Amino acid sequence: MTGRDSIPAPAVQRLSLYLRQLEALQFSGVGTVSSKQLGRSLGLSDAQVRKDLGYFGQFGHPGVGYRVDGLIQRVRGILGTDKVSNVVLVGAGNPGRALASFRGFSKKGFEVVGIFDSDSSLAGQPLAGLPTCVIQPMREMAVVVRTKSVRLGILAVPAPSAQTAAAEMVAAGLRGILNFAPISLQTDPSIAVSTVDLAVHLEQLSFQMTGSAG
Amino acid sequence: MTGRDSIPAPAVQRLSLYLRQLEALQFSGVGTVSSKQLGRSLGLSDAQVRKDLGYFGQFGHPGVGYRVDGLIQRVRGILGTDKVSNVVLVGAGNPGRALASFRGFSKKGFEVVGIFDSDSSLAGQPLAGLPTCVIQPMREMAVVVRTKSVRLGILAVPAPSAQTAAAEMVAAGLRGILNFAPISLQTDPSIAVSTVDLAVHLEQLSFQMTGSAG
Numbered sequence: 056m057t058g059r060d061s062i063p064a065p066a067v068q069r070l071s072l073y074l075r076q077l078e079a080l081q082f083s084g085v086g087t088v089s090s091k092q093l094g095r096s097l098g099l100s101d102a103q104v105r106k107d108l109g110y111f112g113q114f115g116h117p118g119v120g121y122r123v124d125g126l127i128q129r130v131r132g133i134l135g136t137d138k139v140s141n142v143v144l145v146g147a148g149n150p151g152r153a154l155a156s157f158r159g160f161s162k163k164g165f166e167v168v169g170i171f172d173s174d175s176s177l178a179g180q181p182l183a184g185l186p187t188c189v190i191q192p193m194r195e196m197a198v199v200v201r202t203k204s205v206r207l208g209i210l211a212v213p214a215p216s217a218q219t220a221a222a223e224m225v226a227a228g229l230r231g232i233l234n235f236a237p238i239s240l241q242t243d244p245s246i247a248v249s250t251v252d253l254a255v256h257l258e259q260l261s262f263q264m265t266g267s268a269g
Numbered sequence: 270m271t272g273r274d275s276i277p278a279p280a281v282q283r284l285s286l287y288l289r290q291l292e293a294l295q296f297s298g299v300g301t302v303s304s305k306q307l308g309r310s311l312g313l314s315d316a317q318v319r320k321d322l323g324y325f326g327q328f329g330h331p332g333v334g335y336r337v338d339g340l341i342q343r344v345r346g347i348l349g350t351d352k353v354s355n356v357v358l359v360g361a362g363n364p365g366r367a368l369a370s371f372r373g374f375s376k377k378g379f380e381v382v383g384i385f386d387s388d389s390s391l392a393g394q395p396l397a398g399l400p401t402c403v404i405q406p407m408r409e410m411a412v413v414v415r416t417k418s419v420r421l422g423i424l425a426v427p428a429p430s431a432q433t434a435a436a437e438m439v440a441a442g443l444r445g446i447l448n449f450a451p452i453s454l455q456t457d458p459s460i461a462v463s464t465v466d467l468a469v470h471l472e473q474l475s476f477q478m479t480g481s482a483g
Contacts, residue, residue: 071466075466133476134472135479136471136475153366206478230478233474237289239290247474251470252285254289255286256447258350258377259463260446260463262284262347262349264444265348
């Protein structure tokens with residue numbers, strides 16, 4: 056087991072991919088899995104799988120492999136997704152509405168408990184897919200963050216407004232931002248930021264396809 | 270300049286991030302930039318920036334730095350996004366509809382020229398945000414791919430249908446898939462696949478925040 060800060064980020068990212076595989080195996084009723092089977096569909100060697108999991112502890116059983124149910128619980132515990140977390144959504148435009156109706160959040164243990172928008176004329180309106188919330192003005196975020204113990208916010212505003220909105224989220228007490236705006240947010244290093252940038256994905260695909268024949 | 274296949278994937282990914290920075294500089298009217306400035310907001314050293322760009326050629330001018338306009342053109346050329354590419358969208362449910370209204374695709378040079386869904390009762394219906402297309406049955410994809418020289422498809426169907434839909438996309442002649450279904454697609458290694466998995470982003474943020482105090 057390695058100190059949390061010294062674990063390479065790619066190993067943490069692969070932990071999510073192992074979890075995806077394990078959940079698929081669990082869904083199919085599979086009880087145990089070897090490191091070779093776990094790595095195969097991800098294009099990873101069994102040694103790589105053992106090394107990655109080894110950063111986080113000892114999980115395997117010689118001659119048996121990994122117990123699927125047990126490993127899922129352990130990995131969720133490591134990632135901190137073994138219990139429900141409250142999150143807020145910032146931006147009630149089209150991207151925010153699409154995200155609000157995305158059922159994957161609650162399936163992964165993230166419950167949207169507040170929606171905020173800088174356009175105060177939207178205040179009080181409901182959002183399809185989120186029957187328990189109405190849109191609130193930005194200045195009410197800090198109270199919701201405090202009373203509902205929210206640490207993570209989803210940022211879905213246009214690029215020109217994103218930096219300002221991110222600063223307001225941090226000022227409201229949030230510790231992590233899932234950023235859908237196509238910019239590199241400037242935040243304190245203590246704030247966890249993950250950016251979903253579709254342009255990056257498109258460009259990477261384009262590069263791979265440009266290299267191939269046809 | 271290095272052979273395309275031997276360039277590390279992370280360097281190609283950073284190329285997209287450099288392009289994002291350069292586009293922001295161009296928007297602000299900045300004409301030249303140093304490797305130090307280019308790296309700073311991404312948390313990269315100037316040596317790293319020069320090394321990454323060095324895989325693709327010589328771009329800098331001693332004492333001047335990089336010319337922003339010129340480097341943008343060169344990077345787009347390398348990524349293959351300097352000209353418009355036709356793409357198709359598979360899946361006309363909520364995620365597909367949200368993606369169809371995402372203006373970032375055409376801004377990055379990707380034009381949606383077809384929408385396909387396995388539910389043939391949807392055939393002929395328009396999709397908001399895409400006035401030039403109507404939903405078509407899957408069996409018509411191959412003709413559109415051929416006549417409109419499409420190479421890339423966006424896959425936005427639920428996880429249980431994704432593997433089948435991906436196989437149909439490859440059979441129709443597509444060479445790359447931008448996958449929004451939360452599964453690892455099994456495809457021939459010659460097919461470029463990039464998966465946008467929100468659960469992975471959420472878990473990575475959760476891990477980072479679990480490690481911090483509070």
